[in-house]
Amino acid sequence: MVNSSDFLHPRSRYYGKVQPENLVFNANLQEFAQHVSYICNLETAGKISPDEAYKKIRDLWKQLKRSKKELGIGENPFQNDDEQKDS
Template identity: 50%
Template sequence: MSQNNRELEQFLYPSTPYRGEFTPEKLLFHANLQQFARQVEYLCALETGGNITAEEAFQQMNHLWKDLKHSRQALGWQGED
């Protein structure tokens, strides 16, 4: 991958390292949370640009939220330790 492609990928898909006590479940949930945030950001941009309605954006965000919640439950991790 060229330097320009890496920079573009980092710009489009920023990520932050996991901070805190490491467990595979927490690391996976962290990745899921970052993906959720990225998708919500895209939906906001689509709604702001007039490509989807506010209701469509809300419905899709609600679906993403439920998916994130289910992933957290499937990982058996409930948050604060």
């Protein structure tokens, strides 16, 4: 039997560099995408206005951006694994 949570909130396998902060950000990114999809569907169905949809997505984007900053994602984009081990 399929778990309804898995059906409503599917998660894709993560193939990137396995670090705790990357995994957390990936989960946040997938949640963001799922919420944006719901909001788009509500707006398309006429359940919410385009302005309300925009505001909700903007707020979600701000949360994702804050998460990225707090996790330190992309702060040292040119630093490779050897340099991190030496530090």
